Amino acid sequence: MGQVTSLFARKVVGVAGNAVDARAVLDSVGLDVDGPLDPKHMLDDDDYYGMIELMAEQMDITPLPLIVGEAMRTDEYGALGLAWKAAPNLLGSFSRVARYWRLWTSVTQYELMQTSRGMLFVQRREGLRRLGLRISVEATMASAVSLGRQVSPRPFSPIEVCFRHPAPRTIEHHEAYFGCPVFFGADRDAMLLSHQSLSEPNILGDEGITAFLVSHLDQELAQIDDTPALHTQTKGEIARALSEGLPKMGDIARRLGLSARSFHRRLAEHGLSFQTLTEETRREIATAMLQEERYSLSEIAFLTGYSEQSAFNRAFKRWMGVTPATYRKSLG
CATH class of the missing domain: 1.10.10.60 (Homeodomain-like)
Structure with a gap:
């Protein structure tokens, strides 16, 4: 059984607002509705997926992963979020995720792959494609785009986004959010990023801060x-x-x-x-x-x-x- 950060659970419930019973939903995974955001507090992945499925009984969750992604902020990820923000460009930011993903999950791996069309940011997650996992995969990809838009000096969108699971009842929310074609039933969960967008200097890029944060993240990585x-x-x-x-x-x-x-x-x-x-x-x-x-x-x-x-x-x-x-x- 893997684990994911409780940050995701709190954000999912938070953006749902009054559409769900927040106290009961968070209680289902052992979280206090009034507790703090703590990215180091981990949840079993099956419990997290079950929590999302409980929410689906109370609301239409088709657009939920996109709303979650939009609500994510770099500072909420602790040192990793700061390292993302301080990287010299988006290639540096995404590279931080590919290196330090285990600091907030043990169920998903991230990888950057060079292709003839651009750079693929790949999310690898095994397991039965139950509803909770599908929503989680979509929210993770939406979060990456949101964080990219927060640090990029120009409007940022992928070239295309792909998901392994079948499409929801409508994909208009997804294409509007990502700003590009979105394909379901693909052979991988990934988004294709242009070299130009990845090379644009980040708004707050700082090599000195980056070096310090990377050193800190390396120490954290060595401890798990x-x-x-x-x-x-x-x-x-x-x-x-x-x-x-x-x-x-x-x-x-x-x-x-x-x-x-x-x-x-x-x-x-x-x-x-x-x-x-x-x-x-x-x-x-x-x-x-x-x-x-x-x-x-x-x-x-x-x-x-x-x-x-x-x-x-x-x-x-x-x-x-x-x-x-x-x-x-x-x-x-």
Whole structure:
């Protein structure tokens, strides 16, 4: 079971106003309606999703994640929010999230991916796409856009936004909020950001403050659980095994000195899955090797665990939206 910051729960209930019984809804996850905003107070993710579903019994929650996103403020995220605000540009801000996401959640991973059309900000969250999880995913993406608009000197909108789950009854609220096309039923939860918008200097960017805050965040990151070790060790073992073909979870577990059952449980506790880590590893190795002309496409396919280059080409296009050859050309 993963955890999310109680900040999200309080904001979700707060923006709903009189449409829900705030005291009863917050009580369902053990929060006092009069308590303070504390991003370090964590909730079990299943409880949080259940709270959202309880709210859905009392109101139409279709636009709720967008209202939540709009209400988010950088200062409410503590040192991480300040680091976002003080970053030199939006690329720096989003990079902070990709590095320090574990400070406010253990169920979602964030990643920046270079593509031929711009930079993808990817939100990775495993689990059954129950209503509460879907609303949470949408609210998280809406929050990222809101925080971007608070620090950007120019109007900020993504090029496009994608969600893995089916569309709600109407998407007009989503397209109006994000200011771009919004696609549901996609292969990932992500938004595509232009290089121009990411390179614009932030209004309050300050390198000195950034250096101080990043140092503080690094200390906080070092104090929390062993997710980085498990995450890093697993991907390292997967990378070493790929040249022999697609590794099995049981084999990687044995390399880490764990039973398959214990390995699966520990991954799940941190919101990770073996399949996702394997895909991440293959993609990272492939994109890195494509920057080196000395590796042929067939060699890269072999070293990322594909027996046929055609299968590698299909997988790479699913990851990046372009073929390996096109991606390599775009780097030149």
